[in-house]
Amino acid sequence: MENKPVDYNLIKGWGIDADPKNDPTYPMKHRTNEEQKGYTWDRPTQQPINIEVLHSNERPNVTAVFGTSTPPSGLSGMIRRYAFQYSENSYGHWLPLLLADRVNVVEGIVDDFINGKVPNILAEKGYKAEWKHNRTGLLQKAAIVGAISTVAFLLLRKKN
Amino acid sequence: MNYRGPKRVRIDHKPMPEIMHPQDAIVRVTRSCICGSDLHLYNGNVPDTRVGMTFGHEFTGVVEEIGSEVQKLKVGDHVLVPFNIACGKCAFCKQELYGNCHESNSQATAVGGIFGYSHTAGGYDGGQAEYVRVPYADVGPTVIPEGMDPDDAVMLTDVVPTGYQAAEMGGIQKGDTVVVFGAGPVGIMAAKCAWLFGAGRVIVFDQLEYRLEFVKNYAQCEAYNFREIDDVVVFVKKTTDWMGADVCIDAVGAEAAGNAMQTITGRKTLLQAGSATALHWAINAVKKGGIVSIVGIYGPTDNLVPIGNLVNKGITIRANQASVKRLLPRLIEHVQSGVLNPKALITHRIPLEEVSDGYRIFSAKLDNCIKPVLIPPSARI
Numbered sequence: 322m323e324n325k326p327v328d329y330n331l332i333k334g335w336g337i338d339a340d341p342k343n344d345p346t347y348p349m350k351h352r353t354n355e356e357q358k359g360y361t362w363d364r365p366t367q368q369p370i371n372i373e374v375l376h377s378n379e380r381p382n383v384t385a386v387f388g389t390s391t392p393p394s395g396l397s398g399m400i401r402r403y404a405f406q407y408s409e410n411s412y413g414h415w416l417p418l419l420l421a422d423r424v425n426v427v428e429g430i431v432d433d434f435i436n437g438k439v440p441n442i443l444a445e446k447g448y449k450a451e452w453k454h455n456r457t458g459l460l461q462k463a464a465i466v467g468a469i470s471t472v473a474f475l476l477l478r479k480k481n
Numbered sequence: 482m483n484y485r486g487p488k489r490v491r492i493d494h495k496p497m498p499e500i501m502h503p504q505d506a507i508v509r510v511t512r513s514c515i516c517g518s519d520l521h522l523y524n525g526n527v528p529d530t531r532v533g534m535t536f537g538h539e540f541t542g543v544v545e546e547i548g549s550e551v552q553k554l555k556v557g558d559h560v561l562v563p564f565n566i567a568c569g570k571c572a573f574c575k576q577e578l579y580g581n582c583h584e585s586n587s588q589a590t591a592v593g594g595i596f597g598y599s600h601t602a603g604g605y606d607g608g609q610a611e612y613v614r615v616p617y618a619d620v621g622p623t624v625i626p627e628g629m630d631p632d633d634a635v636m637l638t639d640v641v642p643t644g645y646q647a648a649e650m651g652g653i654q655k656g657d658t659v660v661v662f663g664a665g666p667v668g669i670m671a672a673k674c675a676w677l678f679g680a681g682r683v684i685v686f687d688q689l690e691y692r693l694e695f696v697k698n699y700a701q702c703e704a705y706n707f708r709e710i711d712d713v714v715v716f717v718k719k720t721t722d723w724m725g726a727d728v729c730i731d732a733v734g735a736e737a738a739g740n741a742m743q744t745i746t747g748r749k750t751l752l753q754a755g756s757a758t759a760l761h762w763a764i765n766a767v768k769k770g771g772i773v774s775i776v777g778i779y780g781p782t783d784n785l786v787p788i789g790n791l792v793n794k795g796i797t798i799r800a801n802q803a804s805v806k807r808l809l810p811r812l813i814e815h816v817q818s819g820v821l822n823p824k825a826l827i828t829h830r831i832p833l834e835e836v837s838d839g840y841r842i843f844s845a846k847l848d849n850c851i852k853p854v855l856i857p858p859s860a861r862i
Binding site: 327329332339366376384389404421422425442 | 847
């Protein structure tokens with residue numbers, strides 16, 4: 322790709338937001354200098370806590386508002402509850418959460434079947450778009466996976 | 482939109498969202514983008530991303546219902562909704578750190594609430610839907626100015642402020658050389674905005690030719706394919722009198738390519754919180770005493786970056802989620818005056834019902850995709 326020198330004087334808006342006083346320490350913070358008086362504020366009304374909300378042990382309470390999407394449930398929920406015994410500073414928090422996420426995927430598939438829905442995983446993965454825009458790549462991938470699977474199958478069969 | 486597991490999303494019917502707090506609003510979505518940071522969720526890299534969640538933190542919509550304490554918005558207002566959920570009252574909101582609100586995310590203290598961004602960001606369903614619950618409706622949501630294109634408006638919810646803040650955090654002084662890693666929508670916008678702060682030279686690195694071609698024309702900058710360069714850091718040093726750039730911006734985050742070890746440990750095996758290739762390059766390519774601005778998103782655990790060089794070079798790191806509400810007035814001016822033209826980044830307008838394909842197109846960079854926008858059925862009438 323050829324790159325030519327750019328004359329910034331021709332760029333619309335050049336320098337209009339330049340700020341020589343942009344302080345490197347607190348550029349984004351509107352300092353009120355009230356920090357020294359302690360951190361209290363008039364809390365917003367508390368959203369009724371009528372679902373299970375896990376909260377970080379680095380704070381004393383549930384925030385005034387919170388999301389209500391997908392409360393913890395099942396085995397993944399148990400793992401998540403365990404994870405929240407540990408702080409955000411700990412692998413004991415984050416690694417169990419990642420494990421819970423994976424367990425939750427299996428729970429999701431089971432739930433689909435229980436609810437009479439067969440998940441169309443190829444559609445969920447957007448393979449229609451891949452077929453439309455990257456057919457050669459998709460066929461190559463399929464051929465590679467097919468070849469590896471065949472070799473693995475033959476090797477296993479030979480061993481047995 | 483319903484997340485079912487890594488790289489699996491689909492459309493499902495979910496119950497209508499309800500007012501759950503007196504400061505809530507219910508918004509009927511008119512536009513909703515897929516963001517590069519949604520790909521971290523989509524790929525299963527963000528802890529506590531639960532099956533059944535609806536993603537989407539960049540959206541506009543029409544107010545359908547308001548809670549009893551909402552005073553500034555009214556039913557029928559067409560609003561753009563910043564991705565940050567902010568109370569406007571806590572110590573951090575008072576300092577205009579709206580991305581760091583302390584009253585919107587119970588699950589983690591390191592980040593404020595974000596729409597549709599896992600339970601690590603508060604557990605809110607997002608805007609890749611027909612309707613969405615919007616907390617603190619008087620704080621973040623902003624009525625779209627008359628005459629503004631809705632495609633421009635939706636880009637003001639995240640992409641434009643994040644790119645702008647990336648440049649702002651760079652503390653760019655007139656004549657500075659600014660290097661931007663990543664030519665995704667945020668990197669493109671950061672490159673464009675670097676000029677507004679007086680940059681003397683703007684250089685962008687990516688690996689996708691179509692994006693490099695786009696950023697070169699859109700942001701009027703230099704653009705290089707790092708796949709064609711032996712060593713990006715040496716390249717930057719060489720082109721800056723062997724000093725390094727004044728400012729480096731990491732506009733990639735956890736999905737970075739370009740270093741096999743980072744890719745394997747960060748993206749394939751999740752041994753670190755994403756691939757930190759861009760940040761690694763940024764630290765090593767900036768000059769001594771320079772500034773590294775980070776807007777790329779990483780997971781909450783650890784990343785492999787050269788901390789020793791950071792100390793020895795005396796580098797200042799500046800990073801945050803964009804404080805959208807703080808920046809909106811200025812950015813609306815820039816869009817209205819034609820200084821910024823964010824809708825030009827939108828390459829794909831996809832029906833919400835085809836969200837699975839939308840994610841695939843964006844994540845696999847198919848069909849020269851730069852920015853996809855999902856449009857719900859009611860907004861297509």
